[in-house]
Amino acid sequence: MMNAKKFPDGSIDGLHNTVxxxxxxxxxxxxxxxxxGLTQQDLAAVAGVGVRFVSELENGKPTxxxxxxxxxxxALGxxxxxxxx
Amino acid sequence: MMNAKKFPDGSIDGLHNTVxxxxxxxxxxxxxxxxxGLTQQDLAAVAGVGVRFVSELENGKPTxxxxxxxxxxxALGxxxxxxxx
DNA sequence: ACAAAAAATTACCGTAAGGGAATAATCGAC
DNA sequence: GTCGATTATTCCCTTACGGTAATTTTTTGT
Structure with missing residues (x-):
């Protein structure tokens, strides 16, 4: 066990981030x-959500x-x- | 790169599951x-949510x-x- | 630094849906 | 059957979301 948080950024292997x-x-x-290289508008369009949602998501809206x-x-892979x- | 998905189930280290x-x-x-060994009621209480929410979550409610x-x-660690x- | 342009945030509205609480119904084990 | 757990239902209140537009912030060019 003890496989998590080996990296300073909190990631498991430098590519992953705990949430x-x-x-x-x-x-x-x-x-x-x-x-x-995407704008919030681009991302929203690809993901099929509203621009405002992307903004709120990025700003940590809990709900x-x-x-x-x-x-x-x-949409971001x-x-x-x-x-x- | 190429550090992810080393395991057949898609997990990082065999203990994790993709969602x-x-x-x-x-x-x-x-x-x-x-x-x-918890009931939905137990879990709901510990997590501070309603029992219905736990039920819906477990049943895969998307929203x-x-x-x-x-x-x-x-609450589940x-x-x-x-x-x- | 300043101005212009682009991007992001915020406000308003209407629609739709989530969540809690309580109840009822269903399923399971003993 | 009975008891406990789980799921489903109903009522009510709150709020997320999209769309648009307005405002603010950030970026870019000169």
Missing amino acids: LDSGQLGNRVRDKRRKD VQLNAVLAVLA LQLVVVEK | LDSGQLGNRVRDKRRKD VQLNAVLAVLA LQLVVVEK
């Missing part, structure tokens, strides 16, 4: 979107709905994984 | 809850809210990780 709260998820989304979150992540703490 | 949709998340939650999901996962697909 303990919506704020961290938002940061992760924003980073990836920018890395991909975003799971399906919309998954849609955005998928990201996935969620459940891990034991 | 592509809410249905899989629900299964993960139910499995863990039962393994811990559950993220904060409530995270609360339930935390589980975490979410964002990974590149």
Whole structure:
């Protein structure tokens, strides 16, 4: 055991980031979107959600709905994984 | 790169499971809850959500809210990780 | 630094849906 | 059958979401 958090950024292997709260998820989304050179509008269009939702998601809104979150992540080529703490 | 998906089940280290949709998340939650010997009521109380929410979450309701999901996962000692697909 | 352009955030509205609580119905084990 | 757990249903209140437009922030060029 003891496989998690070996890296300073909290990631498991430098490519993955734990998501303990919506704020961290938002940061992760924003980073990836920018890395991909997309605007919030672009991402919203691809993911099939509203622009405002992308903005709120990136800003860590806690009450975003799971399906919309998954849609955005998928549009960015990201996935969620459940891990034991 | 090439650090992800070393295991057949898509997990990072054989202990983790990817969550592509809410249905899989629900299964993960139910499995863990039962393994811990908790009722939905117990889990709901610990997580600070309603019993109905736990039921719906376990049944894969797509539109559950993220904060409530995270609360339930935390109560089960589980975490979410964002990974590149 | 300044101005212009682009991007992001915020407000408003209407629709649709989530969540809690309580109840009732269903399923399971003993 | 009985007891406990799980799921489904109903009522009510709150709120997320999309769309548009307005505002603010950030970026870019000169």
